[in-house]
Amino acid sequence: MSTTPAHDSRMEKIVSLCKRRGFIFQSSEIYGGIGGFWDYGPLGAELKRNLRDTWWRAMTRDRDDIVGLDATIIMHPSVWKASGHVDTFADMMRECTLTNKRVRADHVEPQGGSIMRFTGAKAPNATGGWQLDRPITVLMKQGEHIESFRKRVRVLVAQNAGAAAGKPEEIELHGEERTGVVEASVDFHPETGGLLNDARPFNLMLKTFIGPTATEDDVAYLRPETAQAIFAQFKNVCDSSRVKIPFGIGQIGKAFRNEVTPKNFTFRSREFEQMELEFFIRPDEAVRLIHGSVAAWNEGADLSQPKPDWGWELWHRYWLSQRTAYYASIGLGAEDLAYAWQTKEDLAHYARACVDILYKFPFGTDELEGIAARGSFDLTQHQTHSGKQLEYFDEELKTACDAITAEQKEAFIEQSHARRLHPETTKEEITAFCEKLFKGLYVPHVIEPSAGLDRLALAILANAFEEEEVTDEKGKTETRTVLHFHPRVAPVKVGIFPLLKNKPELVAKAREIVAMLRPHMNVFYDETGAIGRRYRRQDEVGTPYGITVDFDTLGEEKPELKGTVTLRERDSMQQTRVPIAEILPFLLGKIL
């Protein structure tokens, strides 16, 4: 899916600017750095805070159907057993000794064939020559022709060696020897046939210990996602907040994953921040009982306002449109984004649908947010593992069911069985589920828009970055580096400059304006250097507006201009004369 340009100077420039101007630093840099961890400097901290605030506002404060949560990073280890993370994140893995391809130890199918061993390989014709000195052991499958086998091994060797070894046909294999025959061995990679090394635990969750003794009994995990805390606290939120389905719980917080390969600057980090919403909805069956039918999604459906007869599909589409509108509100428009729908085969077994919102990063188009329709899987898992009832009592559903006859209920069960998603679901399970529904009880289904804050910050930076050719009045062309941040997310909202710093009246007036604006926004005062240089400095950190106090502000020669300043706009570099009294309302209108 990603397209990666061979040399991406744009990304390098962004990384360099981030360091130089204090957006993002490598963690622990004075000790040589630590892979996959990044710090936000003064401007980065402001940027990230602004982004976090826009999400929180859009998702909680601006709506009356979503509440917030702020849970701990370390939770009861059982949370991760219930969620499936302990199992799927802690597989025993084996690696192919030829290609380093990794495979789950319990997923290796027994294979038969001849064990072939080579002492090494050489590519004398490759640029500079190339050589592999370690032995290679590969299974020649039953019925595989010896020449096609040799060709296959050369291709694998070439792939693994990268550019150094040159073309597969240039590779010479040395010391071929048949060392044995096996009937059903699990020691060879299912695809490559390469010998597998010993199984090793491979866990993507970061481990820690609770209490000072640090034994295996005290193991806990740093959360690999924030979502599970929302499910774990679902009942408490319901009991304390008078929320009614449909409603959501949003959370912003740190998560940790032991990524194999952190890469692309902050894009894949081991410590990162997520902004997640779990939006709880009725199962489609409950909607059908209440409204008689479930509204179907079609292209062009009106998604502006939720409707009571929406099922999971419309809710899923609704959140996709809401999230797209959110990105537009902070400067990421349709032309910057892309969407990737997971195919049925890619989906986890419990998921109904999942769409990723991607941003066109300089290093490739990659994920910013995933919106998944997860059914009732998570809450059901926690209900099973904790033994606590996580069903929701739906007054409206109970009322609707009380009004229908026993025959209608019987027909509904039949109908639900006919519509079941998984063929293996039994009639008994469907009946039990429906009987609960008739009492107004169900485990809510969930739509999960899950976004990466650090990825968003990187996208915003990449999207804002531009090196612009500017020609001045004298016809001199030069490069202007500018970050076109949307004013809402810009770390500094306005720069305030006295035209000259050795004129006390100008400095005093500029300080007055700083004092006026500071309670409302992040402002930056600068009096050093020529005015043009100060503008450019602010362009480079994305400050959308500049205000210059000059002699007209003091009314020295043109009394009619007294009390006005120059307002300079970053993107157009246009200047306008505005009264001081209008500055604050103007800026507030742009940044809120």
Added chain:
RNA sequence: GCGGGCGUAACUCAGUUGGUAGAGUGCAACCUUGCCAAGGUUGAUGUCGAGGGUUCGAAUCCCUUCGCCCGCUCCA
């Protein structure tokens, strides 16, 4: 994890066969300076990623290690 490239000032980079580290930009102060990186003067900053070795002497050669980038792999 594998292969390749790289690591010298805040940034971009130069540094010869091993001889004790530089440029441009930026930064700071002052003078000049009336709206888009202006001019001048002065100034500060490096354990040459880290550790070890060879050597009279290492940024330079060797080993180890850490980090970054690219490709492969991995990515509930």
